Amino acid sequence: MLYLIGLGLGDAKDITVKGLEVVKRCSRVYLEAYTSILTVGKEALEEFYGRKLIVADREEVEQKADNILEDADLSDVAFLVVGDPFGATTHSDLVLRAAKRGIPYRVIHNASIMNAVGCCGLQLYKFGETVSIVFWTDTWRPESFFDRVKKNRQNGMHTLCLLDIKVKEQSLENLIKGRKIYEPPQYMSVNQAAQQLLEIVQNQRMRGEEPGQLFHLNSKTSEGSALQLQHQTITEETLCVGLARVGAEDQKIAAGTLQQMCTVDLGGPLHSLIITGGSMHPLEIEMLSLFSVLEDTSESQSIDGL
Amino acid sequence: MLYLIGLGLGDAKDITVKGLEVVKRCSRVYLEAYTSILTVGKEALEEFYGRKLIVADREEVEQKADNILEDADLSDVAFLVVGDPFGATTHSDLVLRAAKRGIPYRVIHNASIMNAVGCCGLQLYKFGETVSIVFWTDTWRPESFFDRVKKNRQNGMHTLCLLDIKVKEQSLENLIKGRKIYEPPQYMSVNQAAQQLLEIVQNQRMRGEEPGQLFHLNSKTSEGSALQLQHQTITEETLCVGLARVGAEDQKIAAGTLQQMCTVDLGGPLHSLIITGGSMHPLEIEMLSLFSVLEDTSESQSIDGL
Numbered sequence: 116m117l118y119l120i121g122l123g124l125g126d127a128k129d130i131t132v133k134g135l136e137v138v139k140r141c142s143r144v145y146l147e148a149y150t151s152i153l154t155v156g157k158e159a160l161e162e163f164y165g166r167k168l169i170v171a172d173r174e175e176v177e178q179k180a181d182n183i184l185e186d187a188d189l190s191d192v193a194f195l196v197v198g199d200p201f202g203a204t205t206h207s208d209l210v211l212r213a214a215k216r217g218i219p220y221r222v223i224h225n226a227s228i229m230n231a232v233g234c235c236g237l238q239l240y241k242f243g244e245t246v247s248i249v250f251w252t253d254t255w256r257p258e259s260f261f262d263r264v265k266k267n268r269q270n271g272m273h274t275l276c277l278l279d280i281k282v283k284e285q286s287l288e289n290l291i292k293g294r295k296i297y298e299p300p301q302y303m304s305v306n307q308a309a310q311q312l313l314e315i316v317q318n319q320r321m322r323g324e325e326p327g328q329l330f331h332l333n334s335k336t337s338e339g340s341a342l343q344l345q346h347q348t349i350t351e352e353t354l355c356v357g358l359a360r361v362g363a364e365d366q367k368i369a370a371g372t373l374q375q376m377c378t379v380d381l382g383g384p385l386h387s388l389i390i391t392g393g394s395m396h397p398l399e400i401e402m403l404s405l406f407s408v409l410e411d412t413s414e415s416q417s418i419d420g421l
Numbered sequence: 422m423l424y425l426i427g428l429g430l431g432d433a434k435d436i437t438v439k440g441l442e443v444v445k446r447c448s449r450v451y452l453e454a455y456t457s458i459l460t461v462g463k464e465a466l467e468e469f470y471g472r473k474l475i476v477a478d479r480e481e482v483e484q485k486a487d488n489i490l491e492d493a494d495l496s497d498v499a500f501l502v503v504g505d506p507f508g509a510t511t512h513s514d515l516v517l518r519a520a521k522r523g524i525p526y527r528v529i530h531n532a533s534i535m536n537a538v539g540c541c542g543l544q545l546y547k548f549g550e551t552v553s554i555v556f557w558t559d560t561w562r563p564e565s566f567f568d569r570v571k572k573n574r575q576n577g578m579h580t581l582c583l584l585d586i587k588v589k590e591q592s593l594e595n596l597i598k599g600r601k602i603y604e605p606p607q608y609m610s611v612n613q614a615a616q617q618l619l620e621i622v623q624n625q626r627m628r629g630e631e632p633g634q635l636f637h638l639n640s641k642t643s644e645g646s647a648l649q650l651q652h653q654t655i656t657e658e659t660l661c662v663g664l665a666r667v668g669a670e671d672q673k674i675a676a677g678t679l680q681q682m683c684t685v686d687l688g689g690p691l692h693s694l695i696i697t698g699g700s701m702h703p704l705e706i707e708m709l710s711l712f713s714v715l716e717d718t719s720e721s722q723s724i725d726g727l
Contacts, residue, residue: 230505240583
């Protein structure tokens, strides 16, 4: 049997009782180590589980999946994933390979960032499509995901932005020279994500695809239609929520404008960013006020007013 | 400290190791018993945790929340929720009351249906707004949620439909006479949800708000634009996924048309229903084919073709 086991989001003790029992009895235990991280390292997990873990990097899972599945029809093999096994799409492939080889599989679920973001008080059912924000390079600065954020907001839905993780990447030079030397891991912060988002807002404004910020400031006191337009577009003042190390003891949540997200200090990885859907339920606003870093900006009035 | 602890979706052992440790040491442990159920009852939980549980019904949580919070500034109180504590919006209120009274709180997350549905192979990031489908009565047959399903589908997003739960409901007669006699619990099945959905599709078609089924059948072999329209509307043949007891040993998943969801046998509660977003990734189609109940219908061709 192949077991796909979610580890949850915090530390070694966030595995379920059922998951821990399975880990202890499997013949081999793999740890998927490229789509997310816990606040503790592999060694802490090994100590708590009382087992050696085999770290599976992207190459291992995507190109050498057969190693993982070897003998899984005869003995039990566990594949551990931070969060929930189906948070990342890459694990469907492992299930399909198992199914093709007639290997039965079971999933032991756990929290993932996809549902744990509810802890900030925004209602989960009001989230639209989730987007990923990748590190820009000098030559690759994708903006296309931003249309999906805008569409969510136009429909009154929040957007969860998953932020880029780079592990086991080679520099161009090392890649060309075939040297298996890897760069230190990089985890995108809420600050970096917000800065990239602001640059997109400004680019689109210059190209005339987004109304200007001044327009909003001037119109905010006027009629409902202007307020509605403000709720549908994304500007420096759009209400966002930054989250860090969700599920861990030292998790941090900050609610403020997109501009404020550029400088808010949330500490170490992993970070996520939510762009709110504009119109919110009073309970959502009240919950966000627990995490407010807002001073006197336009969208903040609805939070501070409570 | 107030602890909000997710129990996950299956049985007693789906609590996390961290959650179990907290349950064992709290002075009072409440079990929220109206937004979801596990496949095991309260007694099985009590035996596994080695503790008495206080069942908190909706009235207790919404109107007598102060009982739950009593002394939580001096000792530890646990509030257990099937799934994740923030899957249901009603628990924000408890957090806000705690915050107002200066009682610190912590959340111990777990899987909820909101992320565990990923097990069917549909990609979580492509889900739009979640809707709830309630039991219709003779006099109350709401259809408004259907617009949100249509909007999701038009945008290529899947819709998770949470199905109604009725616990501790009084009959009209008992309510009027003030008799605290409760009806047996009712859990909406995928069959019931699909039948209500089909009736809405037919109602809207009669009112001219939805194109007819025949239109799709006739146009399916023609150009891309017709196929695209088919992917955006909801008919008897729209590809759906029914899920039952997700996370439990005997979970069942069935992928088929909305029509087929009216009769598919998924066994006992809880059930959920997904209406797919139309255009799907090849990996999604391949995963769904593991659960296919399709025969030869129009949307099934894309699944059976693999």
